[in-house]
Amino acid sequence: xxxxxxxxxxxxxxxxxxxxxxxxxxxxxxxxxxxxxxxxxxxxxxxxxxxxxxxxxxxxxxxxxxxxxxxxxxxxxxxxxxxxxxxxxxxxxxxxxxxxxxxxxxxxxxxxxxxxxxxxxxxxxxxxxxxxxxxxxxxxxxxxxxxxxxxxxxxxxxxxxxxxxxxxxxxxxxxxxxxxxxxxxxxxxxxxxxxxxxxxxxxxxxxxxxxxxxxxxxxxxxxxxxxxxxxxxxxxxxxxxxxxxxxxxxxxxxxxxxxxxxxxxxxxxxxxxxxxxxxxxxxxxxxxxxxxxxxxxxxxxxxxxxxxxxxxxxxxxxxxxxxxxxxxxxxxxxxxxxxxxxxxxxxxxxxxxxxxxxxxxxxxxxxxxxxxxxxxxxxxxxxxxxxxxxxxxxxxxxxxxxxxxxxxxxxxxxxxxxxxxxxxxxxxxxxxxxxxxxxxxxxxxxxxxxxxxxxxxxxxxxxxxxxxxxxxxxxxxxxxxxxxxxxxxxxxxxxxxxxxxxxxxxxxxxxxxxxxxxxxxxxxxxxxxxxxxxxxxxxxxxxxxxxxxxxxxxxxxxxxxxxxxxxxxxxxxxxxxxxxxxxxxxxxxxxxxxxxxxxxxxxxxxxxxxxxxxxxxxxxxxxxxxxxxxxxxxxxxxxxxxxxxxxxxxxxxxxxxxxxxxxxxxxxxxxxxxxxxxxxxxxxxxxxxxxxxxxxxxxxxxxxxxxxxxxxxxxxxxxxxxxxxxxxxxxxxxxxxxxxxxxxxxxxxxxxxxxxxxxxxxxxxxxxxxxxxxxxxxxxxxxxxxxxxxxxxxxxxxxxxxxxxxxxxxxxxxxxxxxxxxxxxxxxxxxxxxxxxxxxxxxxxxxxxxxxxxxxxxxxxxxxxxxxxxxxxxxxxxxxxxxxxxxxxxxxxxxxxxxxxxxxxxxxxxxxxxxxxxxxxxxxxxxxxxxxxxxxxxxxxxxxxxxxxxxx
Numbered sequence: 001x002x003x004x005x006x007x008x009x010x011x012x013x014x015x016x017x018x019x020x021x022x023x024x025x026x027x028x029x030x031x032x033x034x035x036x037x038x039x040x041x042x043x044x045x046x047x048x049x050x051x052x053x054x055x056x057x058x059x060x061x062x063x064x065x066x067x068x069x070x071x072x073x074x075x076x077x078x079x080x081x082x083x084x085x086x087x088x089x090x091x092x093x094x095x096x097x098x099x100x101x102x103x104x105x106x107x108x109x110x111x112x113x114x115x116x117x118x119x120x121x122x123x124x125x126x127x128x129x130x131x132x133x134x135x136x137x138x139x140x141x142x143x144x145x146x147x148x149x150x151x152x153x154x155x156x157x158x159x160x161x162x163x164x165x166x167x168x169x170x171x172x173x174x175x176x177x178x179x180x181x182x183x184x185x186x187x188x189x190x191x192x193x194x195x196x197x198x199x200x201x202x203x204x205x206x207x208x209x210x211x212x213x214x215x216x217x218x219x220x221x222x223x224x225x226x227x228x229x230x231x232x233x234x235x236x237x238x239x240x241x242x243x244x245x246x247x248x249x250x251x252x253x254x255x256x257x258x259x260x261x262x263x264x265x266x267x268x269x270x271x272x273x274x275x276x277x278x279x280x281x282x283x284x285x286x287x288x289x290x291x292x293x294x295x296x297x298x299x300x301x302x303x304x305x306x307x308x309x310x311x312x313x314x315x316x317x318x319x320x321x322x323x324x325x326x327x328x329x330x331x332x333x334x335x336x337x338x339x340x341x342x343x344x345x346x347x348x349x350x351x352x353x354x355x356x357x358x359x360x361x362x363x364x365x366x367x368x369x370x371x372x373x374x375x376x377x378x379x380x381x382x383x384x385x386x387x388x389x390x391x392x393x394x395x396x397x398x399x400x401x402x403x404x405x406x407x408x409x410x411x412x413x414x415x416x417x418x419x420x421x422x423x424x425x426x427x428x429x430x431x432x433x434x435x436x437x438x439x440x441x442x443x444x445x446x447x448x449x450x451x452x453x454x455x456x457x458x459x460x461x462x463x464x465x466x467x468x469x470x471x472x473x474x475x476x477x478x479x480x481x482x483x484x485x486x487x488x489x490x491x492x493x494x495x496x497x498x499x500x501x502x503x504x505x506x507x508x509x510x511x512x513x514x515x516x517x518x519x520x521x522x523x524x525x526x527x528x529x530x531x532x533x534x535x536x537x538x539x540x541x542x543x544x545x546x547x548x549x550x551x552x553x554x555x556x557x558x559x560x561x562x563x564x565x566x567x568x569x570x571x572x573x574x575x576x577x578x579x580x581x582x583x584x585x586x587x588x589x590x591x592x593x594x595x596x597x598x599x600x601x602x603x604x605x606x607x608x609x610x611x612x613x614x615x616x617x618x619x620x621x622x623x624x625x626x627x628x629x630x631x632x633x634x635x636x637x638x639x640x641x642x643x644x645x646x647x648x649x650x651x652x653x654x655x656x657x658x659x660x661x662x663x664x665x666x667x668x669x670x671x672x673x674x675x676x677x678x679x680x681x682x683x684x685x686x687x688x689x690x691x692x693x694x695x696x697x698x699x700x701x702x703x704x705x706x707x708x709x710x711x712x713x714x715x716x717x718x719x720x721x722x723x724x725x726x727x728x729x730x731x732x733x734x735x736x737x738x739x740x741x742x743x744x745x746x747x748x749x750x751x752x753x754x755x756x757x758x759x760x761x762x763x764x765x766x767x768x769x770x771x772x773x774x775x776x777x778x779x780x781x782x783x784x785x786x787x788x789x790x791x792x793x794x795x796x797x798x799x800x801x802x803x804x805x806x807x808x809x810x811x812x813x814x815x816x817x818x819x820x821x822x823x824x825x826x827x828x829x830x831x832x833x834x835x836x837x838x839x840x841x842x843x844x845x846x847x848x849x850x851x852x853x854x855x856x857x858x859x860x861x862x863x864x865x866x867x868x869x870x871x872x873x874x875x876x877x878x879x880x881x882x883x884x885x886x887x888x889x890x891x892x893x894x895x896x897x898x899x900x901x902x903x904x905x906x907x908x909x910x911x912x913x914x915x916x917x918x919x920x921x922x923x924x925x926x927x928x929x930x931x932x933x934x935x936x937x938x939x940x941x942x943x944x945x946x947x948x949x950x951x952x
Contacts, residue, residue: 021085024093024194026218029059038082038195044069047080047198052213060098061214063108063198065207072201073111073121075141081111082214083195094160095196096176096215097124098262098310104128104457105201108212110159114190117141121197122170122182124157128459133182135170142798142894144952146170147183155264160220163191208384208457213262238313239263244305246322247424251297251397251505253322254424254455255279256289259307259315267292269303273319291427291455293505298326325394325507333393333402333509333534338370347391347510352425353378356389356513369407370529372417372513374522381516382420382430384456390420392510401477404511405491405530406433409446409469413437414516416449417527419476421509426456429504430512431476431485431497433466450485452502461485462498464753467762468649468739475535478506492551493567493595495755547622548572550614555631559732561641561669562601562633564588568616571595571756571774578612582628592781593619594772595756600643600669607635639732640670640724645770646761651739657710658765658790658932659832663841664706664720664736665766672727679706679722682714686723689840695818696843697768697833699784705768707833707841713740746793748951754778754944764947765790767832767934777804777943778935783811785819785939786845790830791947792932798952800891801826801933804908804945805854807882811939815858822940823864825853828892828901829931846870847928852890852903852920853936854880865890865903865920868927874920878905885945887912893952898923 025037029051034040040049046069052062063080065071073079095110101124109123122135131154135146151157151172158173169184198212244257255267265288270276279290288307295301301324305317334346338360343349349358357373374380374389382388404419410433418432429452436445446466451458462485466472473488485498513527549569556563564576574597579585591597604610610633614626644666652662668674668691678686689706692698697705708720720736752763760771760778769787772779780787805824814822829849836844845851852865861880866873880886885908893900902918913919935944 021087021192024084024086024091024219026216027061028216028218029061029214031059034061034082037084039085039193041079041081041083043076043078043080044071047071049080049082061196061217062211063196063214064209064211065198065200066209070201070207071199073119073136073138073197073199074143075138076117077111077113077119077121077138077197079107079111079121079197079199081195081197083111083113083193086191086194088191090164090221091191091194092160092162092219092221093194093217094158094220095217096156096158097196097212098156098215099211099213100124100154100157101126101131101210103200103208103210104459106208106210107134107197107199107201108210109134109197110161111193111195111197112161112163112189112191113193115192118189120161120168120187120189122159122161123197123199124151124154124159124172128457133172135183137185137187139187139896142952144798144893146185149182156215161194238315239307239309241305241307241315241317244317244320246303246320248295248301248322248324251295251324251507252291252293252423252427253295253301253324254289254291254426255303255305257305257307257317258288259309261309263288263307263309265305265307266290267303267305269301271299271301273302275302275304289426289455291424295324297324299324332398333395333400333532335531335533336370337531338529343370343391346393348394348508350388350390350392352385352387352389353380356380358389358391370511370532371526372511372529373526374513374515374524376515376524377520377522379516379520379522380514381414382428382453382512382514383451383458383516384453385426386420386422386428386430386453386512388416388420388430388512388514390510390512392420392422392508394508395506397506399479400506400509401475401535402509402532403473403475403491403535404532405471405473406511406527407471407530408526408528409433409472410435410525412523412525413445415523415525416512416514416516417525418449418512419474419509420512421476421478421504421506423505423507427454427504428452429476429483429502431462431474432512433469433472433474433487448487448497450498452500452504454502454504461500462753464497465651465762467651467759471530476509477535478504490552493569495758497753497755547624548616548618550574550616550624550626553614553626553629555612557631557633559638559641560634560671560726560730562604562631563598563641563643564601564612564614565598566614568595568597570618572616572618574617575599575615576601576612577615577625578610580608580610582611584611584613592772592774592779594774594781596759596772598643600641600667602669603671604633606633606637608633637672637726637728637730639730640668640674640726642722642724642732642734643667643669644722644734644736646759646766648735649737649739650761652710652713652765657794658792659767659794659830660710661707661767661832662710662713662738662740663765663767664708664722664738665768665770666704666722667700667702668704668724669702670724670726670730672730674702674724675727675729676725677704677723679708679720681708681712681720682718683721689722694839695816696785696839697841699769699813700782705841708738710740713738715740745795748796748799748949750792750949752791752947754946760789764935765932769937774943777806777945779808779943780937780941783813783937783939783941785813787937789935789944790832790932791935792949794831794932795930796829796932796949797930798893799933800889800950800952801828802887802889802948803935804885804943805888806885806943806945807854807880808941808943809882810856811941814856814939816939819939821855821857821861823853823855823936823938824940824942825851825855825864825888825936826890827851827934827936828890829928830934831928831931848934849892849899849927849931850890850901850922850924851936852888852901854886854905856940863903863905863919865901865922867901867922867924872922872924874922876919878919880905884908891952894929895923898925899927 692703
């Protein structure tokens with residue numbers, strides 16, 4: 001059996017860099033105590049460094065990290081480890097591990113370090129799908145990836161680090177004899193310590209416990225003395241199996257058990273005690289679990305556990321029986337508006353922690369609401385296990401499409417509500433909204449989140465910011481192994497949030513409520529569910545490929561120019577037909593293709609009734625015309641029309657501010673002209689606004705851009721008042737609510753997947769111009785001077801960006817005064833515009849780390865990379881065709897005392913040039929130390945695809 005011989009340390013720190021050190025001492029961990037040449041390190045004061053013994057006398061160095069604490073060697077070496085202080089010279093160190101990570105981001109490997117923030121990590125970790133060989137290099141707290149490759153399934157692994165001067169080679173072996181080179185690189189380092197480590201990481205703080213078993217660590221260069229290995233004696237005892245149990249569902253069952261020494265294990269099962277089926281083998285360890293799929297409902301199964309220790313001793317448990325649950329009689333979810341006094345019997349309340357409430361609200365004779373309540377102080381977190389309070393229906397394992405409408409909105413950090421579809425308590429989907437705790441007010445800091453947990457290992461499929469909401473609808477659709485998650489603010493216009501593939505044997509589904517706090521101080525929360533419906537088809541009903549639907553029509557007649565706004569259910573262009581009778585006669589301008597539409601109707605007679613209808617045309621030529629409707633213009637001069645492009649409720653960004661300004665954009669018009677335009681913040685003194693055009697950021701007549709310093713906004717809700725006066729003195733005032741969040745950091749990696757039907761300003765921070773989401777990309781709604789959208793966080797430092805770019809046509813103001821050649825690309829370490837003179841808005845682009853773009857210079861178009869203040873600039877001239885999509889990859893990385901910028905561009909239809917091949921590269925000693933990503937489309941009609949940012 002596995003016995004702990006001695007616990008060595010907790011809370012100790014690594015040897016001081018520059019300590020005398022010595023030669024590396026080979027160790028096979030025989031004896032009863034760890035040699036004095038080892039220094040245990042537990043940076044967070046938790047975890048163990050100890051010797052462990054098998055039943056046959058084999059011994060390991062056991063490095064253990066607990067649940068819920070991140071031990072992650074990234075900016076600093078936060079792993080649990082045992083290190084030797086060594087001389088700074090060439091080395092070749094090899095380690096053998098008898099353990100293999102089995103859950104997402106468990107890790108084990110070797111570390112070579114100069115200090116706590118300058119080190120090499122070389123490891124095997126689990127990414128939730130399988131094993132990966134990974135190497136990372138951190139220099140002065142700035143990490144970079146050396147390589148990251150897939151590994152086959154392994155029972156053990158051996159790693160070797162070789163250093164000769166500044167040259168490093170990293171190798172691995174499945175058995176310690178046949179070796180493969182994982183990667184090689186060059187890096188100067190004053191080595192101070194070497195040793196094996198264990199770690200575990202989860203972004204939400206739910207790191208999974210792990211124990212790395214180190215069989216040996218050896219100086220394979222042969223220059224160091226070795227500690228003699230204690231011979232292993234025979235293991236006379238078979239392992240003991242305890243805690244065997246089954247959690248059966250209708251079509252699956254999860255089996256769990258524990259052993260008193262390191263073993264592998266499997267489950268034999270079948271309809272009789274002859275069995276006939278067996279599960280996959282579990283990894284070597286002490287705790288074991290396997291899910292048995294494809295079972296028949298309401299059926300008894302015999303099973304037994306077979307455990308094998310490292311000496312080959314086998315224990316087989318006695319025959320046992322579990323019975324699967326009966327399948328849902330109807331096989332599909334029963335729709336419910338929650339009428340009646342009690343919850344209908346097709347719902348099963350689930351309270352995993354024994355607390356919380358599942359019930360119904362409202363009078364008995366009307367449709368009420370389902371109430372799901374969690375109390376304070378209890379973590380109901382559907383992460384590694386589904387610990388949410390919920391109401392579920394037993395379902396057949398079939399295709400489904402389920403919608404739920406919630407009239408509640410989470411407002412405190414990590415309150416949550418949503419839909420869950422489950423196979424078991426540890427294999428399930430969650431899709432919902434939660435509060436990130438940013439700012440005040442209903443819906444402030446909302447995030448849309450989805451994750452799939454399989455056998456206790458969760459994987460995030462969507463995590464994006466949402467605008468402020470008063471209610472939300474969620475939809476989960478499955479066809480075979482393909483899933484789509486969608487959301488809607490009004491239950492009519494739906495936005496697809498994630499599409500993915502995942503095998504799951506469905507047994508139940510329903511709405512849930514939850515709450516979580518890492519310290520255990522979870523806030524109470526009550527989710528109110530208006531209805532849960534089975535929509536009957538994955539797309540929620542309606543004829544596939546049918547014409548677009550026109551929705552949410554509004555007409556604003558309060559000013560001299562009438563504003564008409566509407567939505568379409570699918571991408572379409574739009575027009576307004578109008579006239580003084582239902583024969584119409586006039587037609588507005590055509591809107592840009594998309595799902596959000598608006599037009600200004602000018603030159604109308606005052607105090608006059610107009611008939612109008614909306615015309616929507618989709619890309620297939622299908623046309624929809626609405627029924628006739630009317631509006632009446634104002635009787636007198638009501639003042640200029642102020643069109644705020646991104647709505648009268650805005651946020652500083654979908655997560656955190658991406659620049660030092662918040663931009664409120666729009667256009668103002670009046671038949672009598674506009675004599676003045678100004679804005680104020682929270683009732684403070686007014687500030688003047690410039691009316692376009694100004695040959696720079698204000699491209700078209702009447703355009704304005706209120707560039708408000710983020711620091712002028714209070715946390716939470718702010719009111720920005722825009723006031724316009726026309727040539728006859730009539731005044732219009734428009735209030736705009738701007739939410740400033742908590743300025744919490746936006747973690748990397750980060751992705752923006754553009755969603756139609758939502759304002760681009762809820763998905764990124766619009767700096768200039770009018771943008772739309774079309775065909776799954778962010779597209780210029782109208783061309784102009786430096787149309788800019790900022791993505792990410794001012795605090796981002798070293799990162800890599802990949803984004804598809806497409807140019808559809810050059811704009812009408814291309815090559816005009818001060819504009820020069822049109823271009824499309826990105827800015828790195830973007831912080832916002834700066835003042836060059838007294839013009840409003842400020843138009844200076846520096847300091848900015850660098851810009852990488854394709855620019856259509858007259859007669860000499862080229863791909864350019866330019867540094868801060870435009871220097872240095874390098875370029876090349878690849879083929880770039882209008883109408884073709886290209887992939888642009890850029891990176892910024894601090895290397896010693898300089899910052900390195902690299903860029904490459906290639907056709908989306910072709911392979912990426914090699915990982916180490918870059919078209920353009922510059923280095924500069926100064927410039928911003930951090931900043932976000934700026935998407936720039938200058939004087940052209942362009943589209944940016946999904947933006948992916950990963951850390952370096």
